[in-house]
Amino acid sequence: MSSSRIPPRDAEVYATACQFCIVGCGYKVYKWPAGRDGGTAPGDNAFGVDLAEQQPADGVWVSPSMHNVITERDGNRYSVAIVADKECVVNAGLASVRGGSLASTLYTADGPTRSRLTTPLIREGDTHQVIGWTEAVALGARVIKACIDRWGPDSVGMKFFDHGGGGGGFENNWAIGRFFFDGVGTRTAAIHNRPAYNSEVHAAGDAGVAPLTNGYLDAELADTILIVGANPYEAQTNYFLNHMMRNLSGESVPLKRSSFGDADAEAGRMIIVDPRRTISVASAEIVGGAEQVLHLRLEPGTDIWLLNAIGRVIAERRWHDSTFIGAHCEVQTFEAYQRNSLMVDRPIADVLAEAVRITGVAEADIVKAAEWIAKPRKAGRRARALLHYEKGLIWGLKNYENIAAIVDLALLTGNVGRPGTGVSRLGGHQEAYVRPPYPGSRPALNVDEAVRRGDAKVFWIGGCNPVLTTLRAEAMEGALKERGKPVADALAATRGLDVDQRAEAVVEALKNGGTLVLVQDIYMTASANHAHLVLPAAQWGEMNLTSINGERRLRLHQRFMDPPGEAMADWRILATFARELRQLYLTEGDTALANRFRDFDWETDEAVFIDARHTFKGDGSDPMEGYAGVDYAMLRDLGTNGLQTPTRVIDGQVVGSVRMHEHGRFSTPSGKARFIPASPPWEGYAAKVAKQRERYRFWINNGRSNHLWQTMYHHRHLPFYNERSPLPYVEMHPEDASELGITAGDLIELANDMGNVQALAYPTDAVKRGHAFMVFGQPRGAAGDLISDHVDPATTIPYYKGVWADIRRVGRIPELIKTVSFLPQNVAG
Numbered sequence: 010m011s012s013s014r015i016p017p018r019d020a021e022v023y024a025t026a027c028q029f030c031i032v033g034c035g036y037k038v039y040k041w042p043a044g045r046d047g048g049t050a051p052g053d054n055a056f057g058v059d060l061a062e063q064q065p066a067d068g069v070w071v072s073p074s075m076h077n078v079i080t081e082r083d084g085n086r087y088s089v090a091i092v093a094d095k096e097c098v099v100n101a102g103l104a105s106v107r108g109g110s111l112a113s114t115l116y117t118a119d120g121p122t123r124s125r126l127t128t129p130l131i132r133e134g135d136t137h138q139v140i141g142w143t144e145a146v147a148l149g150a151r152v153i154k155a156c157i158d159r160w161g162p163d164s165v166g167m168k169f170f171d172h173g174g175g176g177g178g179f180e181n182n183w184a185i186g187r188f189f190f191d192g193v194g195t196r197t198a199a200i201h202n203r204p205a206y207n208s209e210v211h212a213a214g215d216a217g218v219a220p221l222t223n224g225y226l227d228a229e230l231a232d233t234i235l236i237v238g239a240n241p242y243e244a245q246t247n248y249f250l251n252h253m254m255r256n257l258s259g260e261s262v263p264l265k266r267s268s269f270g271d272a273d274a275e276a277g278r279m280i281i282v283d284p285r286r287t288i289s290v291a292s293a294e295i296v297g298g299a300e301q302v303l304h305l306r307l308e309p310g311t312d313i314w315l316l317n318a319i320g321r322v323i324a325e326r327r328w329h330d331s332t333f334i335g336a337h338c339e340v341q342t343f344e345a346y347q348r349n350s351l352m353v354d355r356p357i358a359d360v361l362a363e364a365v366r367i368t369g370v371a372e373a374d375i376v377k378a379a380e381w382i383a384k385p386r387k388a389g390r391r392a393r394a395l396l397h398y399e400k401g402l403i404w405g406l407k408n409y410e411n412i413a414a415i416v417d418l419a420l421l422t423g424n425v426g427r428p429g430t431g432v433s434r435l436g437g438h439q440e441a442y443v444r445p446p447y448p449g450s451r452p453a454l455n456v457d458e459a460v461r462r463g464d465a466k467v468f469w470i471g472g473c474n475p476v477l478t479t480l481r482a483e484a485m486e487g488a489l490k491e492r493g494k495p496v497a498d499a500l501a502a503t504r505g506l507d508v509d510q511r512a513e514a515v516v517e518a519l520k521n522g523g524t525l526v527l528v529q530d531i532y533m534t535a536s537a538n539h540a541h542l543v544l545p546a547a548q549w550g551e552m553n554l555t556s557i558n559g560e561r562r563l564r565l566h567q568r569f570m571d572p573p574g575e576a577m578a579d580w581r582i583l584a585t586f587a588r589e590l591r592q593l594y595l596t597e598g599d600t601a602l603a604n605r606f607r608d609f610d611w612e613t614d615e616a617v618f619i620d621a622r623h624t625f626k627g628d629g630s631d632p633m634e635g636y637a638g639v640d641y642a643m644l645r646d647l648g649t650n651g652l653q654t655p656t657r658v659i660d661g662q663v664v665g666s667v668r669m670h671e672h673g674r675f676s677t678p679s680g681k682a683r684f685i686p687a688s689p690p691w692e693g694y695a696a697k698v699a700k701q702r703e704r705y706r707f708w709i710n711n712g713r714s715n716h717l718w719q720t721m722y723h724h725r726h727l728p729f730y731n732e733r734s735p736l737p738y739v740e741m742h743p744e745d746a747s748e749l750g751i752t753a754g755d756l757i758e759l760a761n762d763m764g765n766v767q768a769l770a771y772p773t774d775a776v777k778r779g780h781a782f783m784v785f786g787q788p789r790g791a792a793g794d795l796i797s798d799h800v801d802p803a804t805t806i807p808y809y810k811g812v813w814a815d816i817r818r819v820g821r822i823p824e825l826i827k828t829v830s831f832l833p834q835n836v837a838g
């Protein structure tokens with residue numbers, strides 16, 4: 010990090026959105042020649058404000074973490090300041106602890122990010138050596154071709170990001186899909202942390218409901234916001250602060266009055282379903298008052314029962330929206346839902362008693378939740394509820410039915426497609442799911458198993474780090490080590506030989522159980538350590554990319570600097586391999602296979618974007634992300650506000666969509682939404698999980714932390730974040746800690762039948778007794794090492810939250826914790 014600098018009046022200005030979470034806050038990038046700084050007088054700086062005056066907290070200023078000095082490929086040095094944009098409707102100038110240091114993540118050869126990958130590397134034996142792009146592509150393409158020809162397309166496995174923000178974007182995702190699905194034709198494909206190529210919300214899709222239905226504005230208009238299995242203060246910070254909290258504080262009451270003419274408009278309420286008392290719960294209570302917040306601390310894995318019990322109360326009291334259901338839902342599915350999920354054939358007293366027993370939530374709270382969501386307001390108007398969910402539900406027991414249960418609840422109450430309503434995931438990263446269709450069927454093939462079995466002769470990992478984040482992560486790393494060794498040895502033995510001879514030697518190693526591992530990333534990750542070919546990629550700011558945020562707001566994240574060294578945009582890497590493969594097949598006279606790799610001749614980021622736009626029709630087969638009529642010039646003009654997808658061209662004008670399903674149409678053949686009934690009775694935990702639960706003392710919940718983005722791929726290099734979290738932390742109840750002789754900051758070990766991991770103890774009453782919470786994806790201790798390979802058979806989504814382990818004290822390393830705080834975060838006023 011550098012000391013802060015003032016952008017001069019004539020600084021270049023670029024519009025972008027934050028590279029981190031799904032909220033996609035708007036930022037302005039100021040760039041000017043290093044050493045030619047502006048001044049404090051309003052006429053001397055790019056902000057036009059008097060910086061000699063003390064600026065308010067929400068004013069415009071540049072802190073050291075918001076500034077950096079970069080060097081372009083031509084050797085010229087520039088100052089860059091990245092400042093939250095007050096004009097952006099998403100964040101209105103708010104930054105978060107992550108976005109406030111975007112400038113610190115930029116590549117500098119003499120700063121903390123100097124460990125970025127800058128050249129391709131090849132692994133020969135135990136070491137990585139520099140290799141040129143031409144040789145890397147020639148070798149990789151030859152081995153991939155040999156695998157397709159000998160073992161078929163499924164022998165080429167991949168695990169790639171599917172997201173926007175970061176280095177993703179529509180552009181890179183389109184190229185990845187074109188290469189692996191249109192070109193290679195493999196079904197051995199998986200999405201970043203997961204073992205398969207699947208939606209996390211298949212059930213919403215089957216119901217005809219989009220994953221992201223509402224605009225952020227709706228969080229200001231709702232009477233009640235329901236949040237299931239999410240911690241939005243930490244994970245969707247500025248959506249929570251700038252929209253949800255405006256509702257709870259009553260700031261949005263005038264907006265409600267002007268939008269609906271409600272005489273009874275009042276501050277909103279929030280229901281949070283989470284076993285933990287998170288900082289989101291505490292913050293909501295501070296802002297809205299404890300009486301406006303209902304915290305339901307359910308037992309793990311019991312969400313379906315809770316949501317259906319709330320639904321049963323609503324149906325019993327006739328608060329459901331029969332007009333909406335009659336007009337917009339397939340009625341026969343509603344009947345099945347009432348029978349199976351709401352159990353209308355059983356007395357409500359029985360159903361509620363069982364719900365209380367299974368979920369641990371008091372009956373009065375279940376009834377209160379139903380009232381807040383659906384009880385008619387004064388003058389009989391329907392309540393407006395916004396239903397949100399995320400990993401607690403998605404990664405919970407029975408992914409498919411969990412998602413079905415919350416979507417069903419929204420349909421039951423007509424809470425979708427109207428202002429102040431919606432049923433949406435809160436999301437992690439921004440979205441850019443623009444790809445040709447996956448060639449396999451559902452449930453998708455389990456790639457982790459294919460890698461462990463050796464069915465994947467090539468495993469290409471891009472922009473993700475399965476050694477940390479997949480389930481049974483230790484087994485994944487073991488497979489990469491064991492199957493990678495013969496290939497690394499073959500490459501060492503053929504050093505100096507021509508590329509055809511080296512490729513032949515690698516194929517021989519593959520015949521003997523080896524796997525060629527390629528990793529495409531921006532840093533040397535734990536997974537990249539096992540790669541035979543390491544391919545340096547460009548990141549956010551080093552290419553133009555487009556993403557949508559959690560309300561489908563599409564922006565251009567403008568390029569404002571060169572990638573380091575020889576790093577290239579992901580789409581360009583894939584296109585280079587595709588052209589090589591096409592040439593190899595043409596040389597052999599196999600035009601059919603050669604043609605699968607044609608049309609990778611893009612020259613610019615926008616050419617990929619436009620190519621995807623033409624194929625991605627926006628005709629109902631891709632309802633959420635369709636972006637008809639949009640090009641970069643339009644997005645540049647629209648700046649940090651962009652427009653919300655799907656777009657349509659009406660009378661020559663491109664028109665966005667504030668919310669999905671506004672016209673009452675859903676993405677099913679009938680155009681009507683479908684209820685998806687649960688399968689009662691509650692089956693309990695799957696055998697593998699039940700066994701773990703019996704054997705080990707603590708339930709190990711896991712999730713995100715405000716300070717650490719994903720696997721800390723940037724943050725582990727930045728002193729502020731790294732010192733804040735030198736090891737993962739584990740929240741445990743103070744009485745449990747005391748029983749085990751553990752105090753705050755002790756080094757502890759978590760162990761179960763899957764593996765073990767070390768962490769720092771963080772005693773807090775945020776968790777109940779017998780529960781613990783571990784931050785996910787920390788590179789020095791991966792929760793994935795404890796996660797079993799149980800998946801929902803309907804979707805191949807793992808039960809990442811279903812982990813039980815024992816905890817023991819290892820010792821204490823005072824030096825390690827000097828920069829770590831163990832003060833409670835969830836203290837209400």
Ligand code: SF4
Binds near residue numbers: 029105247
């Ligand atoms: S809330 Fe999310 S998008 Fe906004 S600044 Fe923070 S990390 Fe970036």
